[in-house]
Amino acid sequence: MSSVKNEASRKAYHLYFAWLISIIATLGSLYFSEIKEYIPCELCWYQRIFMYPLSILLGIATFYNERQIIKYVLPLSIIGGSISLFHYLEQKVPGFAQIKPCAQGVPCSAEYINWLGFITIPFLALTAFVSITVILWFGRKK
Known part of the structure; x- marks a missing residue:
């Protein structure tokens, strides 16, 4: 009986950590655009389209300990990561950059930040999406 309870609480932590990462990523993107005033490029907007709902959906799922949401949010995370x-x-x-050049606005190849020579805003988003995907993958109901 106690192993079932431990299993349920362990899976609840998967939702919680995935939600926490999505909140940090959402607040980070808002920080870069609203405080630092970096104008998002076209691909940044697409990434936001997939990250922002994760913050809301995973928050609700965490509150209600609703693991069935994983099968719905996992595709969002995988597509956003791609x-x-x-x-x-x-x-x-x-x-x-020649495969799909941005048509207007900020070029998608522009780097607002370049920490340590490889950490850019898309790298941060990729890290968040991969982390969320891995956490949800291992937390899904068997």
């Missing part, structure tokens, strides 16, 4: 990976490659690998 966009982040493409965006990061566009910034760091020569030739990727």
Whole structure:
């Protein structure tokens, strides 16, 4: 009986940690755009489209300990991570920017930050999406 209870509480932590990462990523993106006044490029907007709902959905699921939400939010995280990976490659690998050039506004290859030579905003988003995906994958109901 106690192993079932431990299993249930352990899975609740998966939701909680995934939600915490999504909140940090959402607040980070808002910090860069609203406080630092970095104008998001087209691919940044797509990443936000996939991250912002995670903050809300995972928050509600954490509150109600509703693990069935994982099958719905996992695709959001995977798709958002794929966009982040493409965006990061566009910034760091020569030739990727020619595959899909941004039509207007800020070029997607622009780097507002470049910490340690490899940490950019899309890298931070990719890290968040991958972390959320891994946590949810291991926390899904068997």
